[in-house]
Amino acid sequence: MISNIKVIVANPENIDDLRELTKHLVEGLGQDFDPKRFDWGITRRLYDPLQRHGILIAIDEDSDDIVGMIIAELRIDPFGKSEGYIKQFFLKEAYRSKGVGHDLLEKALEHLKKIKVEKVKVNIKEQAVKASKLYEKLNFKKVYEVLELDLTDKS
Secondary structure (H helix, E strand, O other): OOOOEEEEEOOOOHHHHHHHHHHHHHHHHOOOOOOOHHHHHHHHHHHHHHHHHHHEEEEEEOOOEEEEEEEEEEEEEOOOOOEEEEEEOOOOOOOOOOOOHHHHHHHHHHOOOOOOOOEEEEEOOOOHHHHHHHHHHOOOOOOOOOOOOOOOOOO
16 A cells, blocks of 8 residues: 555646646556547546546655545436546556555545436446456446447458
């Protein structure tokens, strides 16, 4: 456990750090980072009165560095029920397996409980199997599997 970490709600001043963490997350999953898509998505979230409290960051108080982030969103399912969705979750390598991710996820779940979501969902890429252990510790259950077909793949 690392004791010098605090988890707070992100604000517009953190946008450069959020961009950098998102870039690491996306590229770590073997995808290209799209700055325009990031700017659109983060701006929408940072200024939305309901969503902005779901962008949480972990700060190392010794170095004042932002070392992780999680985005917990409110969505409405086709039947009108509110559900939470963990959209992005990234932690710098040096801070993994030290309880920081657990703290970020717990704060995100607290936020979602406050806004009265009924269920929380997360999609996990195959490359992020280690992260699934954290979700299991917090009682997430595998409900379905998602298969994907890339129609732009020329091979």
